[in-house]
Amino acid sequence: MQRLAFFDLDDTLADRTLGFRTCIRSFCSDLGFAEDVEQWLLKVMYERAYRSDFERLRERFAVSAPVEELWQRYCGGMADAVTCTPAVLSGLERLRSAGWSVVVVTNGAGDIQRAKLARTGIDVRVDAVCISEEVGIRKPEVGIFREAARLMGADGLWGGWMVGDSAQNDVVGGRAAGLRTIWVSDGSDGVEADHVVSDAAGAIDLLLGLEGARA
Ligand SMILES: [Mg+2]
The missing domain is CATH 3.40.50.1000 (HAD superfamily/HAD-like)
Incomplete structure (x- = not known):
């Protein structure tokens, strides 16, 4: 059997939990995002992150970077942090x-x-x-x-x-x-x-x- x-x-x-916080901190620092963006990401993606979260981020905070660029940066950051x-x-x-x-x-x-x-x-x-x-x-x-x-x-x-x-x-x-x-x-x-x-x-x-x- x-x-x-x-x-x-x-x-x-x-x-993941520890890596996630580290990743979001670096992500926001590298892109020059303010504290409110960091807090929003920490809350919205706490359990799970998807590309669509970055579409919402762009709309909510008028971020100009393309979704794919944000997503790939996040994926790389998480892979490094976990x-x-x-x-x-x-x-x-x-x-x-x-x-x-x-x-x-x-x-x-x-x-x-x-x-x-x-x-x-x-x-x-x-x-x-x-x-x-x-x-x-x-x-x-x-x-x-x-x-x-x-x-x-x-x-x-x-x-x-x-x-x-x-x-x-x-x-x-x-x-x-x-x-x-x-x-x-x-x-x-x-x-x-x-x-x-x-x-x-x-x-x-x-x-x-x-x-x-x-x-
Ligand atoms: Mg689990």
Whole structure:
């Protein structure tokens, strides 16, 4: 049986929250944007950023730079700012060596998620990447997990695991898809996951510890 391990990207495998603040600060400083623009971007793109956010930015603050230029600058800035720990990178390698098929399942725009995956080195340490914008389905919809399994040529999701920081998207969505779940969290808001760990490295260790035990 193929053992599937699905991982969320933002604030699970990679630290988006910290990187986002750093990126927006540099972005606004480089372009000479005022504090009100910075605060607006921090609020509007806190969860997720899309090209359309920069269309709104141009209209709201009469910015003349083209949307594509703003978006590409932001994508590059985020890719530079987001980090993944050596423990997670080596852990992904260990998982694959142990026979797990590892897939990133993430909501977001394809180009920025792929830029982050490449810059952190996650992309060469996983078997496949399933991004909502590219497949037209978002977590927590069950279809995105099925699509991730299909990318691996798996018959279904039986015996698979989902690891992520979002109670709704990763845990509730993963369970609805029939996956077992590991919630990367302080565990404080009462969602029922199979396991709760404080970071992705802990989730990887847990999966590796299931080795031979058929979970
Ligand atoms: Mg996340």
